[in-house]
Amino acid sequence: xxxxxxxxxxxxxxxxxxxxxxxxxxxxxxxxxxxxxxxxxxxxxxxxxxxxxxxxxxxxxxxxxxxxxxxxxxxxxxxxxxxxxxxxxxxxxxxxxxxxxxxxxxxxxxxxxxxxxxxxxxxxxxxxxxxxxxxxxxxxxxxxxxxxxxxxxxxxxx
Amino acid sequence: xxxxxxxxxxxxxxxxxxxxxxxxxxxxxxxxxxxxxxxxxxxxxxxxxxxxxxxxxxxxxxxxxxxxxxxxxxxxxxxxxxxxxxxxxxxxxxxxxxxxxxxxxxxxxxxxxxxxxxxxxxxxxxxxxxxxxxxxxxxxxxxxxxxxxxxxxxxxxxxxxxxxxxxxxxxxxxxxxxxxxxxxxxxxxxxxxxxxxxxxxxxxxxxxxxxxxxxxxxxxxxxxxxxxxxxxxxxxxxxxxxxxxxxxxxxxxxxxxxxxxxxxxxxxxxxxxxxxxxxxxxxxxxx
Numbered sequence: 001x002x003x004x005x006x007x008x009x010x011x012x013x014x015x016x017x018x019x020x021x022x023x024x025x026x027x028x029x030x031x032x033x034x035x036x037x038x039x040x041x042x043x044x045x046x047x048x049x050x051x052x053x054x055x056x057x058x059x060x061x062x063x064x065x066x067x068x069x070x071x072x073x074x075x076x077x078x079x080x081x082x083x084x085x086x087x088x089x090x091x092x093x094x095x096x097x098x099x100x101x102x103x104x105x106x107x108x109x110x111x112x113x114x115x116x117x118x119x120x121x122x123x124x125x126x127x128x129x130x131x132x133x134x135x136x137x138x139x140x141x142x143x144x145x146x147x148x149x150x151x152x153x154x155x156x157x158x
Numbered sequence: 159x160x161x162x163x164x165x166x167x168x169x170x171x172x173x174x175x176x177x178x179x180x181x182x183x184x185x186x187x188x189x190x191x192x193x194x195x196x197x198x199x200x201x202x203x204x205x206x207x208x209x210x211x212x213x214x215x216x217x218x219x220x221x222x223x224x225x226x227x228x229x230x231x232x233x234x235x236x237x238x239x240x241x242x243x244x245x246x247x248x249x250x251x252x253x254x255x256x257x258x259x260x261x262x263x264x265x266x267x268x269x270x271x272x273x274x275x276x277x278x279x280x281x282x283x284x285x286x287x288x289x290x291x292x293x294x295x296x297x298x299x300x301x302x303x304x305x306x307x308x309x310x311x312x313x314x315x316x317x318x319x320x321x322x323x324x325x326x327x328x329x330x331x332x333x334x335x336x337x338x339x340x341x342x343x344x345x346x347x348x349x350x351x352x353x354x355x356x357x358x359x360x361x362x363x364x365x366x367x368x369x370x371x372x373x374x375x376x377x378x379x380x381x382x383x384x385x386x387x388x389x390x391x392x393x394x395x396x397x398x399x400x401x402x403x404x405x406x407x408x409x410x411x412x413x414x415x416x417x418x419x420x421x422x423x424x425x426x427x428x429x430x431x432x433x434x435x436x437x438x439x440x441x442x443x444x445x
Contacts, residue, residue, distance in 0.1 A: 066348065076346045076354040081363070104351060141359075144384070148356045149344050153378040154287035154317035 004036040012036070012110055016057045017083040018134065026127055033116035039103040045086070052095040054111050055087030061107030066100040077149075078142075079104065085138055090114030176411050179217045179262025184255050185237055191323045194243040194288065195253040196229060199263070200236065208232060209270030210295035211402060211430040215410050216240060217262030218251035225407040225425070226252075227292035228266065232299055238263070241291040241323070267410040269430045271296050271374055272400055280308035280366040282394070284385045286315050286357050286377025290323050292402050292429075293376050297331070304336055308371075311338040311364040315357025315381070318343050319350045338365055357381065361388040368393030375433075376402040383440060386433055399433040419445055 004012075010031035013019050019027065037056075039045055045056065045063060056063075062081045066074040077099065080086050086109070089097050095114065121128030182201035190196045208214075208228050217223045224246070230239025244250035255261060273296070281300060285293050293312075300310050312331065316322055322341070332339040340360045342353035353360070357377070373389050375382045382401050389399055405417035405424040412426035420439040422428065439445055 062353075064348070064354065072347070074348050076348060076350065079342075079352075079354045081353075083363075102348075145356045145359055148358065148381070148384050151380055152317065152344070153381045154315075154321060154344065155378075 006031045009034045009036065009110060012059070013057065016059065016110070018057060018085050018138075022130070022134075026130055029120050029124070029127055030112060030117065033113040033120065034110050035113075037109045037111045039107045039109070041103055041105045041107075043103050045101040045103065045107075045109075046097050047100050048097055050097045052087065052089035052097050052114060054114050055085060055090050057110040057112070058082050058084050058086055059108045059110060062104045063107055064102050064104050066102060068100070074100065078145075085135075087114075088135060088139060088142075090118070091135055091139075176264065177409070179215070179223075179264050181260055182238070182263045184257050184259045184261070186257060187253075187255070190241060190325075191243070191288075192321060193245075193253065194241060194323065196239060196241045197252070197255065198230070198237045198239050199261070201263070207235075208238070208266040208295075210273065210299060211270035211292055212266040212268050213292075213407075213410075213429065214238070214240065214263050214265035215267065215407075216242070216248075216252055217264075218248050218255075219260070219262060221251040222248040223262070223264075223408075224248045224252070225267075225410060227402075227429075229291040229294045230298075231302075232295045233302060241288070241294075243288050264410060268425060269428055271402075271430055272372065272432075273299065276300070276372050277306055278308065280371040281310045282361075282364055282366050282371055282373040282389070283310075283312045284357060284361070284373065284375045284377070284389070285312065286381040286385070287317065287321065288323065289375075289377030289381075289402070290314055293374060294324065294327075296374060301331070301334075301337065308367070309338065309365050310336070311340065311366060313357055313360040313364055314339070314341045315360070315377075316341075316343055317345065319346055319352070340364065356384070358384045358388040361385070361392050364392075366392075368395075371398060373399045374401075375399065379404070379440075396434040396437060397432065400430055401433055401436075402429045403431060403436070404429065 010027040013030050014027045060082050063086055064076045065078045066076050069075050182199040185200045186198040188196045213225045213227045215223050216226045226240045229241040242249050242252045244253045283293055331337055342355050346354050373394050375385050403424050407425040408414045408416040410425045412423040417424040
């Protein structure tokens, strides 16, 4: 983790596309739970089965979400890039990660402590509602994308 | 109900002419993807007279006839180019041809991409799978006259890295500073270093002004519906989205009715349609 002040973090959070337009006091709340991190290429941010103790605002670089398939190595199911959010399992019990996440290239993040943020959501329901309003569209978009992947639309006749 | 019309009514000239294949000869073949070959053809009257988005009926003699979009440079008057994937008897026979072999061509048929409407505007091209082939002539044209257009972005999705078409050209286009190429695959192993995810996820990352943009979409119909949704979410109006439809085209001139799509014939009124004109039809399961 790098030594970044809470004020710096709040500013970076406010500038991240995912939190565009977010009230400053909410940015400060997130900043209280956040830290800047950097991951070298080919290093893992987290692994399947681990507790979902954090989520990441991707600021630079790209991350691959992988699932291990016995006999086939790892299969990449999605890549994420700067401006996107990594990690949604922190939102719902049992707060457990379902994939491996690997930096494909040098990746810089704002890493948010999920337990800390869940606590702030419980304390301030307006803040909690704002978080849900931001994260729910991501969940729906990824659900739709997954359905499209499952349809395998580029079959033999594509 | 399907109503037969005379050739003259349809403006296609004498029926015998449009139904009679011209002879063309294979000049060159390139393997451009799995079971997917690009054929350069030469023959009388075959070069440089099509609008990007149009198609030819290609005959493998003794086997049958299939509609295949032009996939080559519309500025090349010396030959015509078609990219064919072997998915049936006729297309498989076409991909087994060798240089010097002959085949039949009828066309060009159908409507093309709205080349005139694109002038001065941002152009977003969303292609899925083999859907890149009918859009390739547009890309050649845009890149040849690059200064006449705003931002140009190609968003290309396919099933896996092995299914990517036109590898070399994509690399070449990607190296240009005045042309945005973003590519993704639905699934990959860790040897792939590009994006993974459906093509619709590329839309929010593309650079274009939705008010001034025109979008061209070609690929499997489900993919096109999702892509149109993503373009709409990005602010592109239905009137600025064009798509290329695929149906069972046989005669290519609106006689036979095989490709009837509600009140339209895909072969004659399409294959390129403005989205707002077919929006309601796309939601009809029976079509």
